[in-house]
Amino acid sequence: MLRRFALAFGALLVVTIACEAPAPKPEDAARIYADAWQGASYTAMYDLLTPAAQKRVARDAFVTRYGNIADEMSLTGVAVTPGLATPEQDASQKPIDGRVDVPLTVQYRTTKVDPFTRTVPLILVRQPDKTWRVDWTPEAIVPGLSGDRLVRMTRQVPTRGRIIARDGSELATFGDAFEVGVVPGQIKDEAAMLQSLAPLVGLPEAEIKKRYANGQPDWFMPVRVMPPATPADVRQKLGLIEGVQLRPARVRQYPQGTLAAHVIGYVGVITVEELQKLGPKGYQDGDLVGKTGLEQTLEDVLAGTFGWRLGIVAPDGTQTAILGERVAEQGQDVQLSLDITLQRAAEAALAPEPKAAVVVEDLNTGEILAIASRPSFDPNAFAGGDVATTSRYLTDATRPLFDRATFGQYPTGSSFKMITSFAALREGVLQLGEKVPCPAVWTGYGDKYKQLNHETGDLGPIDLHTALSRSCNTFYYELGKRLNDKDQHLLPSTAKSFGLGKATDIDYVLEAEGFVPTPEQPVPGTAADRVWLPGDATNLAIGQGQLLATPLQMANYVSAVLNDGTLLKPRLVLKIQKRDGTVVKMFERAELGKANTRPQDFAAVRDGMRGVVADRDGTAYFPFLGFSVPVLGKSGTAETAVGKPDGWFIAGAPYGTPTVAVAALAEEVIERPGTFASVNSAAIARKTLAAALHVSP
Structure with a gap:
């Protein structure tokens, strides 16, 4: 019987041993720890630490440190891969019983530096219950970290380009x-x-x-x-x-x-x-x-x-x-297209005026050679924190920070009349060589709606050359009426084809769009109750009414007149390059389109513009008297709400083979005997053209 018990006990022992669960592996514990880290479950990671490690670091401190380091790194995630366990060795390189090293290959992904990988030592210790726990040190976060060392993300500030x-x-x-x-x-x-x-x-x-x-x-x-x-x-x-x-x-x-x-x-x-x-x-x-x-x-x-x-x-x-x-x-x-010598001359030309602007454009390329607004300011005051000076700029009633060349929107006055001329010739309401009356008073809509010429005498029938050179308003009132009677959209659409009423598309320069009144929108903004009136057409014909344009737009418009209707894209930025000169991006010559004109009409219009300067009774004869280069241009005086007119002069030179266009504005000129808005703007244009053409002013 005793022998039978021994046999039974032996069989039971075999069965018991066979059913006993396998001992936990350190790699399994490392895998659980790695998964918790990947999920940013820092509390779960802490729960896997040995009791001794938990005595060295409190739960809150552990969780906070991992979180702070993740924030400092701008961490988006980690990928943690455990390796194979190897026994930890003592100083004599003998295995230490119950302690193993499971290396973790950790890829750190952050928003600020490229992903990087480190091998983190993870020491695991077998517990009395045969489970494995982590004997944690700060190096388990990243190699080289200790209790008093920190992870630090340092910003490298680039040098700003010139x-x-x-x-x-x-x-x-x-x-x-x-x-x-x-x-x-x-x-x-x-x-x-x-x-x-x-x-x-x-x-x-x-x-x-x-x-x-x-x-x-x-x-x-x-x-x-x-x-x-x-x-x-x-x-x-x-x-x-x-x-x-x-x-x-x-x-x-x-x-x-x-x-x-x-x-x-x-x-x-x-x-x-x-x-x-x-x-x-x-x-x-x-x-x-x-x-x-x-x-x-x-x-x-x-x-x-x-x-x-x-x-x-x-x-x-x-x-x-x-x-x-x-x-x-x-x-x-x-790198900009600005000619620094010409820019200085252009700004000097503005000096006599309290408020003014000038733009010079290369007719072949559309490059802006000079662009200036007065009054100006010194940007060093802002960069250097000069509060007194910047405060003065901000409160100055003349608005020195306002860029009149690109954001100033002004009625164009008679400088618009080339557009009316092109539209009238194209539509056949004016024939080349035809003469139209230039009375002191125009009554095309009846005596009740009479409109005046700036000259008090009756000039009789005159041709296009004289109408432009002497800037006869009543001649153009008649053309405006004829165009409007045929189709209300003819004149507004022609103005837009010359680039008015929309941005010039110049790169990197913020600009105003100006405004061209149309039958659908006679005034800026929303005015559903405002209808297109006959007077809107005649006002537009001489550049008055609701029409608004910037000096940049006007320079591009006159450039198109001198380029047979080709509207170029203005270019201020020539190229972007690295400090060593390597070109990153070039900005090439570009055409925006063609103005709605007939090729055969340009010679007649430009001849009239030449008369503005060359004819003794031309509106800019005296401002350009003695100038050594033949110029063609158009003056303009525009009424303003404050009662002080704006003066325009847009021009090109040399006549016949022009290379540059200029648009000059004198804002809110106080006119008196000998001082006229358009004469002041012509003086700006003359000095600027002299510098552009390298001749004496």
Whole structure:
């Protein structure tokens, strides 16, 4: 019987052993840990730690550190692959019982640096219940990390690209400067410090105090970046003020000062609204961004792309390891078509006028050789934080920050009359050589609606040449009526075919569209109760009424007149290039279309424009008297709501083989004996053309 019990016990032992579950493998525990990490389940990861590890690091500290590091890395995810377990060895390289190393191959994916892979040591310890748990250290996050070391993402700021003229002259660049700041804890006598600092940095004491009010005692609180041209004695005085520190800085610099300021624009400190938009690209509080002009529209090109370096740093800030990096892409240079000598001459030509603008366009290429608006401003004031000067710009009633060349919209006056001429000839309501009366008073719609010529005498029947050269309004009232009687859309559509009433499509330049009244929309905006009236047509025929155009549009319009109706796309940006000169993008000559004209009519219209300057009774004869190059052009005087007319002169030269077109505007001229709006604008055009053609003004 005893033998039978022994046999039964042996059989039971075999069955028991055969049914016992296999011992847990460390690789299985590592796989569970890896899955939790991939799912950002940091609490679940903590639950897999050994009791000893959990004594070294609290749950909240563990979870918080993983979360903080994920945030610092801008982590989007990790891919974790466990390797094979190998026994951990002691100092004599003997296996340690119950301790194994399961290497984790971890790919870290972030939004700021390229994906990088590291092998993380994961030490697992067999527990009394035969399960395996993680003997965690900070190196299980990333190799090289310790309790007192941190993961740090550092931004690499690219150098902003330059804006240069066609000859390479710098219009916008960066210069070495210095930043003035206050360290609150180093202030001994705040009143004395503020009293000394305010006049040197050009800021009110209250503004300075506001800029360091929220700083910690040992923080450097920026007050103002001083321009590169700051006198040495000012810098010396700043360095002697207790509580004030100076540090090197790079500042956007505009070496030409006010030259072409409106099209170049300026940079300023990023706003909260701008940061919401640009933050994902790496911008941070305090960064400089383009605010106006090309600095704004070419921000992506000029600013480049921020780079990032992810590393491990020691408590003293020393970098001990680089984990990943995305190299910054430096800002690219932008070369403009501006002729810097001509630009200076154009701005000098505007100087006698309080408010004016001028645009010069190359007739062969559409390149803008000069574009100027007066009054102007110095963008260095904005880049350097000169509050007093920028405040003056912002409150000046003449609006020096307003770009009249591209955003100013003005009635064109008689400079529009070439369009009326082309439409009338094309539609047969005027024949070449035909003479139309030029009375002092036109009564085509009856005496009740009479309209006046600017000359008080009756000139009798005159041809197109004389009508243009003497700018007879009543001649053009009659043409406007004839066109409108045939089809109300004829004149408005012809104006639009010359590029009026719509943007010129110039690259990277913000511009107004102007307005051409039509039967469907006689006035700007929505006016459903306003119908097209006969007077709208006659007003349009002489460039009055609701018609509005910018100087840029007018330069492009006269360019089309001189180019046999070809409407070119204006070009200010010639190319985008890297700092080493490698071309990234070229902007080639482009045509926008053809004006709605007949080829045989251009000679007659241009002959009339020549008469404006060459005929003794031409409206611009005296302003161009003695000019050495034959010019053709058209003057215009436009009524304004304030009672002070705007003066236009649009022109080209040389007559017969023109190479450049110019549009000059004198805004709200106070006319008096000897001073007339169109004469003032003709003077601007003359001086500008002289510089463009390299002749004496």
